[in-house]
Amino acid sequence: MVNGNGVPEKVAWVLVRDDRVLVTRSHGRDRFYFPGGHRELGESDAETLVREIDEELQATIDPGSMVHFGTFEIGEGHPEHGPFRMICYTADHRGELTPSREIAEKAWFRYADRDRVSAVDAMVFDALHEAARLS
Template identity: 35%
Template sequence: MSEIDKLAWLYIQNKQLLGARSKGKNTYYIPGGKREAGESDEQALIREIKEELSVDLIPATIEYAGTFKAQADGKPEGVMVKMTCYLAEFTGKIKEDAEIEEITWLNHHDLAKCSQVTKIIMAWLKSEGKIE
């Protein structure tokens, strides 16, 4: 079994989670991505969020939230994605950049249009009372 190791930024506002959809895709994901060689979680998360959403995460506010695993969307059975999630404050204005075509606010009612790992994370956030 193989595993895709990714990092994600949980940004919650008004009990909704910020989600992103890549160009040419129909599924929403939590913003973030894979680390490059030699990067720490923090460095990779800061870089990925800057590339995708044009904002700067504030390093001193980055806080581990949890790690979640699920079948990777669009990959053969048994290929798992491990999503290590962080909370953080930011500076700048969130807007689509790089491969991101759309950003939206998600709540528990949007599960059908989310990736498998996003569904698991959203269920956890709902159980914690963080999203509706």
């Protein structure tokens, strides 16, 4: 979905455990991404995150625990794709993190794995590292 300025947006979940962050890889892709996805018409960020995490990892996000971690954007003309904005939240969840059919793999990355994620995801890695949450 795009915002009012025509910039595509994704709502993403940032889950850090033991100095590692959760990422997923879709079938047919080489890069890993933060779990989440695009809003459906009329959805709030919380509704989007709850739906996407259920679809991708079969877990239930607690919307009351969501905290905005940051909004990260790459601009027009970026070699990977641009413009693009990712709105990131931390949140508690219930249930095992079990990849669905659309997810080929889940992984727990350290900062050293930064080169295996997309450009906008790498910005989140940098922010986590600067906040001493990712080693």
